[in-house]
Amino acid sequence: MAQPGYEAIIIGAGIAGMYQLHRLRELGMRARVFEAGSDVGGTWYWNRYPGARFDSESWSYGYSFSQELLQEWEWPEHFAAQPDTLRYLNHVADKFDLRRDMQFHSRVTAATWDEAATRWTITLESGEEASAPLLITALGPLSAYTLPNIPGRDDFAGPAFHTARWPREGVDLRGKRVGIIGTGATAIQTIQTIAKEVGHLTVFQRTPNWAAPLHNRRITPEEQAQIKASYAEIFERCRQTDTCFIHQADPRRALDVSPEEREAFWEKLYAEPGFGIWVGNFRDVLVDPAANALMTEWAKKKIRERVKDPVTAEKLIPKNHGFGTRRLPLESGYYEVYNQPNVALVDINETPIERITPRGILTSAREHAFDILIYATGFDGVTGPYDRMAITGPGGRSLREDWQGTPRTFLGMLAEGFPNMLMVLGPHTARGNIPRNIEEIVDWLTGLVRYMREHGHRRVEAREDAVEYWARHVEAAASGLLFSQVASWQTGVNRNVAGREEVRRTLGYYGGAVKYRRIAERVAAAGYRELRFA
Numbered sequence: 338m339a340q341p342g343y344e345a346i347i348i349g350a351g352i353a354g355m356y357q358l359h360r361l362r363e364l365g366m367r368a369r370v371f372e373a374g375s376d377v378g379g380t381w382y383w384n385r386y387p388g389a390r391f392d393s394e395s396w397s398y399g400y401s402f403s404q405e406l407l408q409e410w411e412w413p414e415h416f417a418a419q420p421d422t423l424r425y426l427n428h429v430a431d432k433f434d435l436r437r438d439m440q441f442h443s444r445v446t447a448a449t450w451d452e453a454a455t456r457w458t459i460t461l462e463s464g465e466e467a468s469a470p471l472l473i474t475a476l477g478p479l480s481a482y483t484l485p486n487i488p489g490r491d492d493f494a495g496p497a498f499h500t501a502r503w504p505r506e507g508v509d510l511r512g513k514r515v516g517i518i519g520t521g522a523t524a525i526q527t528i529q530t531i532a533k534e535v536g537h538l539t540v541f542q543r544t545p546n547w548a549a550p551l552h553n554r555r556i557t558p559e560e561q562a563q564i565k566a567s568y569a570e571i572f573e574r575c576r577q578t579d580t581c582f583i584h585q586a587d588p589r590r591a592l593d594v595s596p597e598e599r600e601a602f603w604e605k606l607y608a609e610p611g612f613g614i615w616v617g618n619f620r621d622v623l624v625d626p627a628a629n630a631l632m633t634e635w636a637k638k639k640i641r642e643r644v645k646d647p648v649t650a651e652k653l654i655p656k657n658h659g660f661g662t663r664r665l666p667l668e669s670g671y672y673e674v675y676n677q678p679n680v681a682l683v684d685i686n687e688t689p690i691e692r693i694t695p696r697g698i699l700t701s702a703r704e705h706a707f708d709i710l711i712y713a714t715g716f717d718g719v720t721g722p723y724d725r726m727a728i729t730g731p732g733g734r735s736l737r738e739d740w741q742g743t744p745r746t747f748l749g750m751l752a753e754g755f756p757n758m759l760m761v762l763g764p765h766t767a768r769g770n771i772p773r774n775i776e777e778i779v780d781w782l783t784g785l786v787r788y789m790r791e792h793g794h795r796r797v798e799a800r801e802d803a804v805e806y807w808a809r810h811v812e813a814a815a816s817g818l819l820f821s822q823v824a825s826w827q828t829g830v831n832r833n834v835a836g837r838e839e840v841r842r843t844l845g846y847y848g849g850a851v852k853y854r855r856i857a858e859r860v861a862a863a864g865y866r867e868l869r870f871a
Contacts, residue, residue, distance in 0.1 A: 351379015
């Protein structure tokens with residue numbers, strides 16, 4: 338049964354979908370949000386695993402559009418835990434009465450463009466349909482979780498959980514034998530948290546990651562008052578940095594200062610909270626192989642200082658990428674976990690996993706028996722959420738097939754050949770401190786919708802030459818960064834996804850958020866000449 342028509346359909350009730358709904362309401366539009374979960378929150382709804390929290394400063398993360406909201410909300414910690422973030426998003430939904438235009442338990446499986454009617458029709462898992470001229474995807478770049486390709490994955494007799502589908506009621510791990518597969522950002526938060534309570538924890542690691550201290554703590558009343566008085570400066574600071582964090586690269590080059598000055602600066606960053614050690618480092622560390630090699634050697638030393646067993650320390654040191662050339666997890670005592678007698682590290686490059694058994698995990702060396710298994714095996718990043726829907730454009734054109742090679746977009750907000758489909762945080766948008774990126778993209782898309790309404794346009798799509806320009810610009814922006822040479826979800830490589838095991842793709846815009854904003858603003862100011870209207 339089809340629902341009555343809307344002016345816009347939004348897929349996803351996370352940070353992006355919530356804000357997009359709010360902005361469309363300001364235009365007086367009838368919009369409907371469809372969400373697979375039972376409530377708002379997006380990534381903070383789904384990811385309830387132990388230890389889940391921000392690595393953005395809390396007070397730089399929340400929405401900036403409402404002064405009243407900024408003044409009434411108090412973040413308890415400098416880097417908020419998942420329950421507090423979800424509580425915040427529920428507060429926002431209540432304050433702005435967002436749920437009345439949302440439909441939960443409604444996973445979208447398909448979206449089809451009707452050329453004659455100039456409308457999109459979405460199909461839900463239940464078979465229900467809804468239609469609107471505008472389709473806005475607020476899917477989140479990390480929402481399509483992946484399970485490992487290991488034989489016997491369904492054979493384990495005990496409870497098994499992916500971190501992105503952790504039970505709402507929690508899991509009692511006290512005294513249990515727990516096996517966890519993965520050592521990425523999510524795994525690091527989980528491992529350092531559950532190691533305190535499990536009977537024994539075995540970590541199965543394929544690719545170690547660099548990590549640095551988070552240095553989280555409670556926000557004092559005095560700090561709370563200062564934060565509330567400084568929001569204008571905080572958000573302006575975020576606008577001026579390449580990644581929308583409060584941190585900006587140091588103007589000096591690592592190779593231009595003395596070894597003593599260089600190491601003193603790195604020690605300072607390592608002792609400070611947040612991403613300064615990553616995006617506030619010397620400006621050549623992420624682009625110059627020689628500078629990165631120096632930073633990498635220093636980071637190796639920090640791991641060796643913190644992990645008592647030299648053999649374990651060497652296993653935790655990445656061998657296939659330099660410091661900061663993959664997304665850097667922030668941790669709170671992660672490396673010290675491996676000094677505990679109840680924690681073991683298994684390098685599956687040395688002893689590969691052969692299969693999951695009813696009792697646990699069988700490697701080439703032996704079988705490990707567990708009470709509980711945890712899969713911290715990440716996501717099919719950026720394009721994965723789109724690949725899991727059947728999105729069909731004019732003439733039966735398939736978005737999934739179009740993007741098998743590399744996505745083709747303009748500004749990462751309009752996909753080539755798919756009219757009236759607007760993307761929030763789609764491939765080839767700038768990313769960093771995600772809510773800051775979201776607000777700017779949603780504001781730009783809202784401006785575009787307003788322009789269409791004011792000029793009587795019913796249809797919009799990117800011109801082919803604009804898509805080609807953006808494709809070249811995106812590749813050029815990524816080419817100078819060391820990360821573009823490293824296989825990770827950010828470069829489209831995922832060994833748990835068929836067809837994504839090897840070939841790297843550029844999935845973000847890496848010319849910096851400031852440059853991205855300026856380009857988008859110029860497009861709008863000049864009347865959207867890169868777009869075709871009808």
